[in-house]
Amino acid sequence: MSSTPESLADFEHFVEQAVSKQLLRFFTAGSVDDGKSTLIGRLLYDAQAVYEDQLADVRKNTSVEGASAIDFAQLTDGLRAEREQGITIDVAYRFFSTVKRQFIIADTPGHEQYTRNMATGASTASLAVILIDARKGVLPQSRRHAFIASLLGVNHMVVAVNKMDLVEFSEQRFEEIRDHFSSFAALLQIKDICFVPISALHGDNIVHRSERMPWYSGPNLLGHLESVHIASDRNLTEMRFPVQYVIRTEDGFRGYAGYLASGILRLGDKVTILPSRATSYIKSLHAHGKEVEQVFPPMAVTVTLSDDVDVSRGAMLVHPLHAPRVAHTVDIRLVWMSERMLDLTSSFLIKHTTQTVRGNVRHVRYRVNINTLEKEPADHLALNDIGAVTLECQQPLFCDTYKRNAATGSMVLIDPITNETVGAGMITGIQADNLQLASDGSAGQPLSRQERVARRRHYPAVLWVGNNYHLQRELERMLFERGCLVHAIDEPIAPEYAAQLVGILSSAGLISIWSSLALGSAELENAVQMAENSTFILADDAVDPGSEPVAISVCKLLEDRGILFPPD
Amino acid sequence: MNQAALNHLQALEAESIHIFREVAAECRKPVLLYSIGKDSSVMVRLAQKAFAPGRIPFPLLHIDTTYKFPEMIEFRDRFCREIGVQLIVHTNRRAIDDGANPHRLGTRACCGLLKTRALLDALEAGGFDAAFGGARRDEEKSRAKERILSFRDRFGQWDPKNQRPELWNLYNCRVNQGESIRVFPLSNWTEFDIWLYVYVENIPVVPLYFAQQRRVIQRGKALVLADHGDVLPWENPTLASCRMRSLGCVPCSGAIYSDAATVPDIIREILAFRRSERENRVIDYDQEGSMELKKREGYF
Numbered sequence: 063m064s065s066t067p068e069s070l071a072d073f074e075h076f077v078e079q080a081v082s083k084q085l086l087r088f089f090t091a092g093s094v095d096d097g098k099s100t101l102i103g104r105l106l107y108d109a110q111a112v113y114e115d116q117l118a119d120v121r122k123n124t125s126v127e128g129a130s131a132i133d134f135a136q137l138t139d140g141l142r143a144e145r146e147q148g149i150t151i152d153v154a155y156r157f158f159s160t161v162k163r164q165f166i167i168a169d170t171p172g173h174e175q176y177t178r179n180m181a182t183g184a185s186t187a188s189l190a191v192i193l194i195d196a197r198k199g200v201l202p203q204s205r206r207h208a209f210i211a212s213l214l215g216v217n218h219m220v221v222a223v224n225k226m227d228l229v230e231f232s233e234q235r236f237e238e239i240r241d242h243f244s245s246f247a248a249l250l251q252i253k254d255i256c257f258v259p260i261s262a263l264h265g266d267n268i269v270h271r272s273e274r275m276p277w278y279s280g281p282n283l284l285g286h287l288e289s290v291h292i293a294s295d296r297n298l299t300e301m302r303f304p305v306q307y308v309i310r311t312e313d314g315f316r317g318y319a320g321y322l323a324s325g326i327l328r329l330g331d332k333v334t335i336l337p338s339r340a341t342s343y344i345k346s347l348h349a350h351g352k353e354v355e356q357v358f359p360p361m362a363v364t365v366t367l368s369d370d371v372d373v374s375r376g377a378m379l380v381h382p383l384h385a386p387r388v389a390h391t392v393d394i395r396l397v398w399m400s401e402r403m404l405d406l407t408s409s410f411l412i413k414h415t416t417q418t419v420r421g422n423v424r425h426v427r428y429r430v431n432i433n434t435l436e437k438e439p440a441d442h443l444a445l446n447d448i449g450a451v452t453l454e455c456q457q458p459l460f461c462d463t464y465k466r467n468a469a470t471g472s473m474v475l476i477d478p479i480t481n482e483t484v485g486a487g488m489i490t491g492i493q494a495d496n497l498q499l500a501s502d503g504s505a506g507q508p509l510s511r512q513e514r515v516a517r518r519r520h521y522p523a524v525l526w527v528g529n530n531y532h533l534q535r536e537l538e539r540m541l542f543e544r545g546c547l548v549h550a551i552d553e554p555i556a557p558e559y560a561a562q563l564v565g566i567l568s569s570a571g572l573i574s575i576w577s578s579l580a581l582g583s584a585e586l587e588n589a590v591q592m593a594e595n596s597t598f599i600l601a602d603d604a605v606d607p608g609s610e611p612v613a614i615s616v617c618k619l620l621e622d623r624g625i626l627f628p629p630d
Numbered sequence: 631m632n633q634a635a636l637n638h639l640q641a642l643e644a645e646s647i648h649i650f651r652e653v654a655a656e657c658r659k660p661v662l663l664y665s666i667g668k669d670s671s672v673m674v675r676l677a678q679k680a681f682a683p684g685r686i687p688f689p690l691l692h693i694d695t696t697y698k699f700p701e702m703i704e705f706r707d708r709f710c711r712e713i714g715v716q717l718i719v720h721t722n723r724r725a726i727d728d729g730a731n732p733h734r735l736g737t738r739a740c741c742g743l744l745k746t747r748a749l750l751d752a753l754e755a756g757g758f759d760a761a762f763g764g765a766r767r768d769e770e771k772s773r774a775k776e777r778i779l780s781f782r783d784r785f786g787q788w789d790p791k792n793q794r795p796e797l798w799n800l801y802n803c804r805v806n807q808g809e810s811i812r813v814f815p816l817s818n819w820t821e822f823d824i825w826l827y828v829y830v831e832n833i834p835v836v837p838l839y840f841a842q843q844r845r846v847i848q849r850g851k852a853l854v855l856a857d858h859g860d861v862l863p864w865e866n867p868t869l870a871s872c873r874m875r876s877l878g879c880v881p882c883s884g885a886i887y888s889d890a891a892t893v894p895d896i897i898r899e900i901l902a903f904r905r906s907e908r909e910n911r912v913i914d915y916d917q918e919g920s921m922e923l924k925k926r927e928g929y930f
């Protein structure tokens with residue numbers, strides 16, 4: 063906590079500082095007795111987020127007396143029933159702040175039967191702290207905790223190796239655990255993992271550097287939490303604005319309120335409205351009580367549009383070129399949270415962004431054995447199971463994969479009779495709707511360039527690689543794997559037809575890769591200029607002296623030039 | 631506003647506004663429980679922002695135990711008039727006529743009748759299926775696990791085992807006939823955040839929060855304002871600079887010695903001495919885990 067500002071002049075400055083702190087939400091996971099409660103109690107105590115009377119309470123509850131006998135674990139132990147059983151069985155939220163950041167901890171129980179609670183805590187967190195008892199090392203539970211974190215898309219992880227005091231602060235033991243954990247974490251594609259050896263009970267490497275582990279040169283736990291870079295793990299390119307509430311006033315104001323789920327929205331931007339596919343422009347933007355020129359996620363926003371179009375709750379304003387998929391059938395990873403089993407007869411209300419639609423299970427694809435992380439065939443899911451199913455919805459969802467956009471890729475499943483929340487789903491695949499003539503008026507309309515670009519996620523381009531035929535093949539395959547429409551051209555093309563050919567290839571939305579066998583670079587550049595619907599790129603411009611393969615730097619060049627959209 | 635990053639207060643504000651809109655959109659008939667305290671003032675401001683330039687699309691409900699400080703009632707009436715919201719005041723008349731008061735019944739039974747019962751009656755009478763409350767998770771240990779949307783059965787009771795998981799910002803607002811939800815848009819705010827917000831947004835609060843010279847009596851652990859309650863014959867009020875840290879009924883609200891006469895003073899005070907605010911509420915001392923017991927019975 064910050065120190066007290068003395069004068070009123072200091073105060074303004076202090077407020078400015080206090081207000082400009084950023085919020086970090088993290089969750090903690092560990093098996094029973096790993097020391098999670100002790101660790102959280104210690105963090106709160108050292109950050110002075112514990113009040114005197116709460117300390118008094120804890121002293122009262124603890125059988126051992128004396129000032130040094132503060133039982134940190136008890137600071138965080140909530141409900142009575144739980145106190146009796148001596149374990150934490152629900153997600154508890156704790157708050158503390160330091161000079162640099164404000165923190166919300168979701169304290170989640172670790173046992174397998176509480177998988178749903180951990181998923182709940184992880185769903186709003188940007189970082190996971192996974193506790194490991196140094197004596198026990200990496201247990202199957204630890205894998206499960208890491209798996210749930212990665213499933214929910216938590217990109218940052220701290221592995222706190224606790225009770226180092228009980229293994230003589232051994233560097234070798236720490237390294238064993240680190241290597242063991244790293245080897246399977248690699249499979250989970252977690253972007254950022256930091257290992258810290260600690261003793262929660264004695265305070266080593268929590269807020270201060272431990273003198274008893276001079277061999278450890280990394281940050282202490284709090285130091286890391288204060289500085290870890292979480293800058294926008296959000297998708298800022300693909301604008302999605304689910305309409306939550308329509309605001310009307312007597313004097314004719316009609317605004318659409320909601321939170322900006324992804325992307326950036328500016329005054330005057332053109333937007334497409336789903337499901338009608340009507341388009342309009344942003345006439346005004348109001349956020350947090352002010353009129354503003356642009357908004358970014360996760361702001362609470364009210365927009366007005368320049369046209370009188372039909373928009374109600376559940377509609378979504380989206381970027382015209384980067385629209386989400388509109389689909390009835392989706393594949394999801396599912397955390398099942400109900401005592402009643404999920405099987406092929408299950409049907410739900412599906413809450414997705416601001417829409418609620420009816421849906422049912424078409425196919426149970428597999429269950430994940432959460433201890434071995436292996437996929438097992440399954441025809442049902444039981445409480446706390448994690449599996450993969452295909453859902454069929456009665457109305458279309460406007461969605462992306464969870465990996466690409468958590469806000470439009472997540473859903474909760476609700477039992478239509480009891481109204482209980484029975485599952486949490488993350489979209490992994492979106493199936494094309496069955497062949498039919500579109501009913502939105504687009505049937506029979508010519509395909510536009512914009513539609514092609516939006517579907518393929520790249521612009522057409524003409525790439526010249528000189529006589530590097532190997533690069534030509536590498537690039538063709540690399541772009542193809544990425545889902546691009548691509549073609550390598552290496553048979554001689556008559557210069558007088560080149561412009562026409564480039565024009566046709568480009569209006570098909572294709573990226574063509576030309577070698578010097580096909581055409582010389584000057585003639586090709588000339589042809590691209592005449593065709594007017596493409597961009598000419600010299601692969602040579604990308605070759606940097608670094609060590610990465612040339613094909614990769616060419617792809618990066620294409621990204622930099624805005625030809626390729628960022629990958630999924 | 632900083633490019634592409636909200637500060638923590640804006641992040642909390644965005645979350646609260648989202649909750650207000652979601653519940654207003656999905657529930658049939660919501661109401662905002664207005665208790666006149668600082669948290670209520672902040673809630674009302676957030677609700678205003680959520681629906682601006684429109685009006686707040688639900689009424690405010692105040693459960694008046696008749697034991698509130700007169701300054702509170704005065705503030706309430708002026709505040710609601712100025713912002714133009716509909717205010718419903720409900721009192722458990724029958725219990726009061728039967729002579730319910732904290733001295734006779736003890737604080738537990740008194741709260742049960744004048745607050746909990748009155749609240750349940752008022753919610754039923756109004757047919758409200760969702761009630762916004764200003765409780766925060768940092769207030770008390772048993773609140774740390776409270777959901778943002780908390781479910782009450784047909785008897786208004788809370789079962790800790792039967793609460794719905796809350797994932798992302800996808801709130802499940804559905805209830806069956808007769809059931810209701812309590813909604814806590816300030817769940818993730820701390821006392822410090824509330825005061826900081828009061829300061830930066832310039833939100834009016836009841837003057838009792840600010841220190842001034844008042845006549846007080848020290849009763850055991852509690853410091854009682856002499857001009858409001860009954861002074862017993864052997865008690866000798868003294869003059870002291872003090873203020874209320876949280877506001878409730880006169881007999882159950884203790885003051886604290888303080889010189890904090892402005893919002894900045896209060897913020898400084900919070901930083902300087904760390905005692906959780908409910909300590910001054912006499913009710914929590916009744917029984918170990920007492921707040922939790924009350925909640926199970928339907929208390930907010």
Ligand SMILES: Nc1nc2c(ncn2[C@@H]2O[C@H](COP(=O)(O)OP(=O)(O)O)[C@@H](O)[C@H]2O)c(=O)[nH]1
Nearest residue numbers: 093094095096097098099100135225261262263
């Ligand atoms: N020696 C030692 N004991 C610890 C440490 N951290 C926790 N403990 C003890 O381990 C036991 C379990 O801790 P607790 O925090 O209740 O674990 P939880 O079940 O994960 O919340 C308690 O007796 C703690 O005092 C540590 O760093 N060193």
